[in-house]
Amino acid sequence: MSKTVESRIAGTLIPTPDITPEELQLAVRNHSMPLEALHYPITPIGLHYLLIHFDIPVVDAGTWELAIGGHVERRLRLSLDDIKSRPQTTIAVTLECAGNGRARLSPRPMSQPWLSEAVGTAEWTGTPLGPILAEAGLRESAREVVFTGLDRGVQGGIDQLYERSIPLADAQRPEVMLVHAINGQPLPPQHGFPVRLIVPGWYGMTHVKWLRSITVTDAPFEGYQQARAYHYRVSDQGEGEAVTRMLPRALMVPPGVPDFMSRTRFVSPGTYTIEGRAWSGLGTVTRVEFSDDGGRSWVQVELGAALSPFAWRGWQHHWKAEPGEHELCVRATDSEGNVQPDTQSWNLEGVQNNAVQRVRVIANPVDEVQAPADEYRS
């Protein structure tokens, strides 16, 4: 295993809208949530987005153990049964990939080419992390908590297990959990079986899957995924700003029916209920606005209740489709005053691009619909 061969350096930029074969390899592996699945308050298993850096590990739950060590008074080893026998909580949490929207940037940072759909909301069941850390006994020197997964690969020229850290204070928040179930079922392999971390409000890279160990450290973690990747930076100078919590975003279910290839939407003129979801990791979504003229004018839409403080809120809006072509947009504002920008926020890694969604819709009178077989045959 070599550190130096064959690994692309982060920061490669692609000047064309066309996608390289290497990016395609990632796009076929990593699943996004088809936008019509925004209809469901809880994303069905198999429609939730997935970003998996390396391979999905095969884990034997019977022998699996989670090691807890580092700057603690006593090391712990927890089995899956140990985790299930602790106090259990279920919470709805929206997860979004930090790279959502990357493929809309120009030039495009070379990595997983997400459009707008790298999101999902699930009901996660498990046990809070804080009491486990307390049981291990935090030393005075404790500062960060590093989560190490069983998924291994080479990135940035470094052979590594996937690992990320969060500050100790964040790890002790009551909503931070070790979970073993999604939507009432044991985690499937792709969601981190048998146990993963959930850090509500943060972008997806933080929620380490296939947990192997938890290490309390006395210094900032310098691993690749923490210190090099997942930074917002617009130049090679300086480290940039670490990506943490999700910026606000609203998405709509595209109305009407699609063209297979172009995904252009067609509706007959008339009034439609446009529905969607909105979320922010920085606060509560307080306003969602809709535009049918490409963002020149906006109207406020009706907001539904959130499933939890860490899950998206539903919204809907009655839209009258006049004949012609329309560009529908939606944008969210949160309680901290963060508003989605109308334009892309370009950066070297293509993270945190929460520019407003734009959906092209053509409203034409129906001229001819191919009747299905049962309507034109006796």
Next chain:
Amino acid sequence: MSKTVESRIAGTLIPTPDITPEELQLAVRNHSMPLEALHYPITPIGLHYLLIHFDIPVVDAGTWELAIGGHVERRLRLSLDDIKSRPQTTIAVTLECAGNGRARLSPRPMSQPWLSEAVGTAEWTGTPLGPILAEAGLRESAREVVFTGLDRGVQGGIDQLYERSIPLADAQRPEVMLVHAINGQPLPPQHGFPVRLIVPGWYGMTHVKWLRSITVTDAPFEGYQQARAYHYRVSDQGEGEAVTRMLPRALMVPPGVPDFMSRTRFVSPGTYTIEGRAWSGLGTVTRVEFSDDGGRSWVQVELGAALSPFAWRGWQHHWKAEPGEHELCVRATDSEGNVQPDTQSWNLEGVQNNAVQRVRVIANPVDEVQAPADEYRS
């Protein structure tokens, strides 16, 4: 809704290996099965491939009914409970998209750009179709059976519900089923909730999801997905040959660990058990061969049992990785004498490309592995 606007004509060819933004839109919607999931004899929900032409419909199972009509003595309407109260069968079936391998062709037909992973095997539960057709009473004129889904969109310039037919004799085969469960659970939305068709042995386009109606016809069905799409043709002249049953294919779990971006595989020199699966819709897989020199020499591997006559067979092979670079290949032969070709079988739609899989592996002595946090901290 217009027939004429905005719809790409089938047959557009892309001369470069780069993927257009339109193809990317399809690639982020449609899920393939990461190759490491070949480890599982039954593909976990969420890892099975998905190809969805239009949008995933939202269906209310309480009011849903399946209409059976056309050239029958009596029309039937079946509820979900009606289908569940009929005799139940569970069968393991391998499904593969007819377009699997399309993105490896040059020039590349414009459509969903699959690499090699558009496959999956599930245990489907439901009731055989034949007795339902018998109950409706087939007229002497009956010739084909058309299956119409609730998924609607524009393709080839035609506004349509997705629909496909099979000859009556095929529809009466005992393994052809209307299913309501996958892997012991109700169908999730993306797999055709509440009821879909399963036609074991055939490529995926035949297994119509979100069934709305079944129509017995006295003439070949001329709908878009049947008469125009899904044909093997190498020129615009003539109709080509209709795509039906799956050609043989073997795939391996790529050994070692991947580079995030290039997906190149790294192993330390040593002996590895290479595992994979092989299937054919034309017969039983009788031989799987492995090569570590790009297909210049082949050795036969050990075959496991099939889960059913319609599911893939596992295989494994002990491979000694000598230091250096290797191109691993695998190919299947079936009981009808069909063998996977070494080279692409180019055609206008990019269907049935079952050329052998090629996996590049670099075997290097370990020089430095980044230790995970728990190994380098006290």
